[in-house]
Amino acid sequence: MLPAQRRDELLRVLRTEGRVVAKDFATRHGLSEDSVRRDLRELAAAGLAQRVYGGALPVSPAVVDYAGRRQVAVENKDRVARAAVELVRPGCTAILDGGTTALAVARALPPDLEATIVTHSPTVAAALAEHPTVEVLVLGGRLFKHSVVTSGSITAEAAAGVWADVFLLGVTGVHPEAGLTTGDPEEAAMKRTLAGRAGDTYVLASAEKIGAASAFRVLPLEHVTGIVTDVPFDDPAARALLDVGAPLIPAT
Amino acid sequence: MLPAQRRDELLRVLRTEGRVVAKDFATRHGLSEDSVRRDLRELAAAGLAQRVYGGALPVSPAVVDYAGRRQVAVENKDRVARAAVELVRPGCTAILDGGTTALAVARALPPDLEATIVTHSPTVAAALAEHPTVEVLVLGGRLFKHSVVTSGSITAEAAAGVWADVFLLGVTGVHPEAGLTTGDPEEAAMKRTLAGRAGDTYVLASAEKIGAASAFRVLPLEHVTGIVTDVPFDDPAARALLDVGAPLIPAT
DNA sequence: CGTACTAATGCCTAGTCTTGCACGTTCTTC
DNA sequence: GAAGAACGTGCAAGACTAGGCATTAGTACG
Known part of the structure; x- marks a missing residue:
């Protein structure tokens, strides 16, 4: 042989x-x-x-299997995360949303990256404590149990003092008509506030989010700089998004 | 295999x-x-x-049900934590410090406790997300990597808007002369600030902390309401503390 | 066709990692 | 407080490994 x-x-x-x-x-x-x-x-x-x-x-076999989510989705999220890491340039300031995908991004950041990360997720913050060269700013406020992020007026006030280069946003659905959506109105408002505090907003959307829609709109598609996703571009849902001009960014 | x-x-x-x-x-x-x-x-x-x-x-106790947790071997920190839990009365507001002992307290809180917990530790906040009835307020600010807590002016400012019934404070040393100490000056200042935002300050000190001293003073012993510890009272270090009037509280 | 060269291979050795077992201790339960 | 389960530690046997070295196979070139 x-x-x-x-x-x-x-x-x-x-x-x-x-x-x-x-x-x-x-x-x-x-x-x-x-x-x-x-x-x-x-x-x-x-x-x-x-x-x-x-x-x-x-x-990386079961190691990526986070919190018992379906392995497939996890691999997807990892792919998306690896691509999204590129958006956090050395020296820049980035706002990192909560959620498993954002957590994957935090973990995937190069260990020697010098950047400032702002987050309203305690989980993400704790993960970033492992990165000696990353400056981390935590947005305080009332803890929203469901998604384990702070939100509400205190958090919004803290966010008002921040201006970032990019915002990496996690959502539950990216739909051609509904735009970016999530399952909770308060969460949606918080994400909207954060989007207003950054120059560019990028969405982290693993394949299963593409074409999906939840009850509450975060932003219309036009307000987004890019949508990082691992969905194949010949997928019908992806096609529908591309048709309305959504800026899909492929995660290899 | x-x-x-x-x-x-x-x-x-x-x-x-x-x-x-x-x-x-x-x-x-x-x-x-x-x-x-x-x-x-x-x-x-x-x-x-x-x-x-x-x-x-x-x-992280994420998926552990309370019944399963009863089997947990009672180690020093757990013993201290279980005793400290009693200090968080239903309906009260408590500030919870960072560190492993405080984390143990967070995990040991009764699942049906209705209280407000203020913390500057993302790790503690994440753990408290498991407690549906606990209202959690996260103090934002710059993340201090070493001990994984937020601290500095932003955090102090956020703390200024808080008044709590009790503060559960973690330190690295409880010494008859040096008082309460910790290994970092900024950390010490932060803990001092938090102590100023609560009516009573209780120290969480497992046996190995008793009699020890680090470089930076947090508070003198007189400013403390109680010191929860599992050290036996006939231990020389404990005796020395009792002699200077330190309010030791035994953790059974 | 022969030679020189490189890549691949098998074997050996010294050293590391893992494992099962024995023993005394600690923890739980009744 | 006694019995039994679970525990950590030490130890020796065996499995596994990296690296060195000699041999062989394959290839390029004159």
């Missing part, structure tokens, strides 16, 4: 079975354990696998 | 089921209880799980 072929096979097994046991793989394919281990080492060095004692695991 | 995979699986179960019972997990996956226990120990050491008698719980 060719070396390259062997590595492809390793990656395939890794994807389909979620793991590779060096010894078993060698036995099953009539290879020496040495070769398999060498391959695994190289795949790990290339960032394509995670080397562990006894074999290898996919790069 | 690979060791690394086993740990991932443990974390996954922890997140989805809210707990892991060592014996069951071992039986279900055909593993020795020893390995499972060892893994749990390591996960706990890494801060990814909370070790309890019989198994483990998630670090």
Whole structure:
């Protein structure tokens, strides 16, 4: 078996079975354990696998599985998060919304990024405490239990003292007619306030949000600078959005 | 099953089921209880799980039901926390400091307690999101990475608008001469500010803090209403404190 | 066709990681 | 307060690993 072929096979097994046991793989394919281990080492060095004692695991297997959400959606959110990280330029000030996608963005920020992040989410703030070079400003106020963010007049007042370059906004629906929506009126108002405190507003919308709509409008599509999403552009819902001029940004 | 995979699986179960019972997990996956226990120990050491008698719980109590939490082994901080919970009367307003002991208090609050909790710790705020009947006010401001609390002028300003019945204060040292101390001057100032916003100030001090002193004074002992601690009263350090009139409160 | 070169491989060794077991201790329960 | 379950620790056996080294296979070039 060719070396390259062997590595492809390793990656395939890794994807389909979620793991590779060096010894078993060698036995099953009539290879020496040495070769398999060498391959695994190289795949790990290339960032394509995670080397562990006894074999290898996919790069980020269950680790991304946050709070027991559906794995699929989580992977989507991760993809969106990785793309959204690019929007936070070094030296800039960004407002980060609450929610799992925004949390994923916080975690995905480069460890050496020097920037100022403003957030009304205690969870996001706690996650950002891990980033030594990021300056974090927490917007205080009444804690809104459902989505674990502060909101209301105190928070709005605190936000009034802030001007940011970008706002990364999480919503529950992005719809061609309804625009950006979320499930709670107070939450919607808070997000609207934050959008007013930044130059550019980018929406974080994993595929399942595209074409969906909730009860309360946050903003019309025209007020948005970009919508970061991992939905394929030939998806009907995506097409409908593109038709009304929504600025979709693909998350590879 | 690979060791690394086993740990991932443990974390996954922890997140989805809210707990892991060592014996069951071992039986279900055909593993020795020893390995499972060892893994749990390591996960706990890494801060990814909370070790309890019989198994483990998630670090954040998000999915843990109250019944499951009763099994939690009573460690020092928990003992102090359980005693401190009594200080938060129904209907009152309490300021909760940052730190692990304060976090333990937040988690130990009765699920049906109706009270208002003010905090400058995002971590504590996130934990309190689980308490439907507790009104939570987050003090915003610059995030102080080391101890994961907000502090500084913005936070002080937000605190100025608050008046609470009690302040539960965490420190790193309670010393007969030095008084209450902590390792950072800004942190000390913040705690002092908060103490000025409440009628009574209670200190949360697990045994190892008693008799210890750090570089920066928060308050002299005279300004304190009570010091909740699990140290035995016949301990020399405790005696020294009692001798200077410190109001020690025993945590059973 | 032969030579020189590189890549790939298998084997060996020293060292690390994991595991199951034994033992004494701690915690829970009745 | 006694029995039993769960615990942590120490230890030795075995599995796994990285790196070195010699051999082989494959390739480029004269």
